Amino acid sequence: MGNFRNRNFLHNLEKEYGSIKELSNKIVSGDIRTLSRCITLSESSREDHQFFSRKVLEKVLPMxxxxxxxxxxxxxxxxxxxxxxxxxxxxxxxxxxxxxxxxxxxxxxxxxxxxxxxxxxxxxxxxxxxxxxxxxxxxxxxxxxxxxxxxxxxxxxxxxxxxxxxxxxxxxxxxxxxxxxxxxxxxxxxxxxxxxxxxxxxxxxxxxxxxxxxxxxxxxxxxxxxxxxxxxxxxxxxxxxxxxxxxxxxxxxxxxxxxxxxxxxxxxxxxxxxxxxNISSHRKEQFQKWLREEITQNLNKQIYSEKKINDLIELYEEKVLIGEVLPSAAAYEIVKKFLKK
Ligand SMILES: Nc1nc2c(ncn2[C@@H]2O[C@H](COP(=O)(O)OP(=O)(O)OP(=O)(O)O)[C@@H](O)[C@H]2O)c(=O)[nH]1
Ligand SMILES: [Mg+2]
Missing domain, CATH: 3.40.50.300 (P-loop containing nucleotide triphosphate hydrolases)
Structure with missing residues (x-):
């Protein structure tokens, strides 16, 4: 996360890599270095990089x-x-x-x-x-x-x-x-x-x-x-x-x-x-699936990155293993807790 919480992160990234407008123009003009660089940013595990590359991608989406x-x-x-x-x-x-x-x-x-x-x-x-x-x-x-x-x-x-x-x-x-x-x-x-x-x-x-x-x-x-x-x-x-x-x-x-x-x-x-x-309706369906997939991934990631919830998961895990609680019941409680936080 790091920089991502910093309000200036976009400004800093633009200073480092070029402005979103500049990058998107270069991609559209076929500049291979910029294309490579933006792919690298989107593959980065840093959320600020991902966010930044998505901004560029959104700009070129019509193309x-x-x-x-x-x-x-x-x-x-x-x-x-x-x-x-x-x-x-x-x-x-x-x-x-x-x-x-x-x-x-x-x-x-x-x-x-x-x-x-x-x-x-x-x-x-x-x-x-x-x-x-x-x-x-x-x-x-x-x-x-x-x-x-x-x-x-x-x-x-x-x-x-x-x-x-x-x-x-x-x-x-x-x-x-x-x-x-x-x-x-x-x-x-x-x-x-x-x-x-x-x-x-x-x-x-x-x-x-x-x-x-x-x-x-x-x-x-x-x-x-x-x-x-x-x-x-x-x-x-x-x-x-x-x-x-x-x-x-x-x-x-x-x-x-x-x-x-x-x-x-x-x-x-x-x-x-x-x-x-129609091939374009096929692609619309693919985008719909992508969205749903991302929602699931996102939720998954958030649940597991929460310390409190992780502790709770471990707690329930023990209960499940000794047969005190059913996995489904445990999951229900954990998700409920996560949504309440
Ligand atoms: N006889 C013959 N050999 C082939 C043909 N195509 C590929 N090969 C040989 O098969 C071997 C593997 O070829 P690759 O193209 O590296 O196969 P690959 O599926 O990319 O392999 P990985 O990247 O390891 O998954 C090489 O020795 C090629 O020369 C073909 O049409 N005929
Ligand atoms: Mg190969």
């Missing part, structure tokens, strides 16, 4: 919402970075500007994988039409959600018309990410054994397009087999939100095969979106 938002997920080693390099380069050749936000589940690991990505996304990283940014997951799922959404909006305001949000398909972040994107691509690959079991069913259900990568060389026929397996499996799934039946394709990110088809399916999907359900 957001015009991109194609693509979620890409898949287990470690499936070829996400390679795919994003190939797919991203393909899109840049089509005249698009790409921002890649990589949600990293463990910040300790991120140092390594970012270095790896620098070489795997070399062409993309060098292009002036691409912006690559790891998004630290933070301690909570709420952290993933807010950081990534705010970064996404800042990138849109900066003129990126295609935003790729990458997650490692092992955790819960996929469900969160699926709430901020338009289309969700799931990458899988042969060579890792029990394919269908390897990925959580919940993640498969989120996918609009399943891509079996590494369909090249000696892995080609196995990739095709897996694609067939998935093809029959997805027939059992309910259509996704805009009445779309999940598709399955093979590709080779390494040899640049099948990328064109993936793009045309993406376009078809977006078109279908506008026919079935």
């Amino acid at each position: 957001t919402g015009n991109s194609l938002r693509i979620g890409i997920s898949g287990p470690p080693g499936v070829g996400k970075s390679t795919f994003i390099e190939t797919f991203g380069t393909f899109l840049i050749e089509k005249g698009r500007r790409i921002a890649v936000l990589a949600v990293d589940p463990s910040s300790s690991k991120s140092g390594g994988s970012i270095l790896g990505d620098k070489t795997r996304m070399e062409r993309l990283a060098q292009s002036e039409n691409a912006f690559i940014r790891p998004s630290p997951a933070g301690k909570t799922l709420g952290g993933v959600s807010r950081h990534t959404r705010e970064a996404l909006l800042l990138c849109e305001a900066s003129g990126y018309d295609t935003i790729i949000v990458e997650t490692v398909g092992v955790g819960q972040s996929e469900a969160t990410v699926s709430n901020m994107i338009d289309i969700f691509l799931l990458l899988i690959s042969p060579g890792s054994g029990d394919e269908l079991q390897g990925i959580k069913r919940g993640i498969v259900e989120l996918a609009d397009l399943i891509i079996v990568n590494k369909a090249d060389g000696s892995l080609k026929s196995e990739a095709e087999n897996i694609a067939r397996e998935y093809n029959s499996a997805v027939k059992l799934l309910r259509p996704t939100i805009n009445n779309w039946n999940t598709r399955v394709v093979t590709c080779s990110a390494l040899e640049n095969i099948g990328i064109e088809e993936i793009w045309s399916i993406t376009e078809e999907y977006i078109q279908n979106f506008d026919n079935e359900k």
Whole structure:
């Protein structure tokens, strides 16, 4: 908190980073340093930084919402970075500007994988039409959600018309990410054994397009087999939100095969979106969910940051553990106390 309680905190931050107006103008003009800096501020654990970056974001909000938002997920080693390099380069050749936000589940690991990505996304990283940014997951799922959404909006305001949000398909972040994107691509690959079991069913259900990568060389026929397996499996799934039946394709990110088809399916999907359900109404729903999520997160944080309430929680915890009070009754009393304070 610190500075946040200080009435002059906004003034001090403006002196340090530039005025809100200045920063928002620079973001809109596509200044990458300012964009990076504002994303860093929004990821800060300092509330005054968060508040400040939100002020900037609010100023540029009218400039957001015009991109194609693509979620890409898949287990470690499936070829996400390679795919994003190939797919991203393909899109840049089509005249698009790409921002890649990589949600990293463990910040300790991120140092390594970012270095790896620098070489795997070399062409993309060098292009002036691409912006690559790891998004630290933070301690909570709420952290993933807010950081990534705010970064996404800042990138849109900066003129990126295609935003790729990458997650490692092992955790819960996929469900969160699926709430901020338009289309969700799931990458899988042969060579890792029990394919269908390897990925959580919940993640498969989120996918609009399943891509079996590494369909090249000696892995080609196995990739095709897996694609067939998935093809029959997805027939059992309910259509996704805009009445779309999940598709399955093979590709080779390494040899640049099948990328064109993936793009045309993406376009078809977006078109279908506008026919079935307007994409902007979809995004309004996403904002509604975001608001509710933030309220919950906020309350949660406030309850647990209150010393008195924490003591009370501990007290009730003991009572619950010896069977004197029911958890539900304890929770009721604790919340009541919190609201009364
Ligand atoms: N044969 C073949 N190998 C591929 C293909 N795409 C990626 N690879 C290889 O698979 C390995 C992992 O690729 P990455 O792109 O780093 O995979 P990733 O999903 O980003 O991995 P993490 O970042 O660790 O989760 C590398 O050795 C790539 O060269 C492909 O299309 N064909
Ligand atoms: Mg990677």
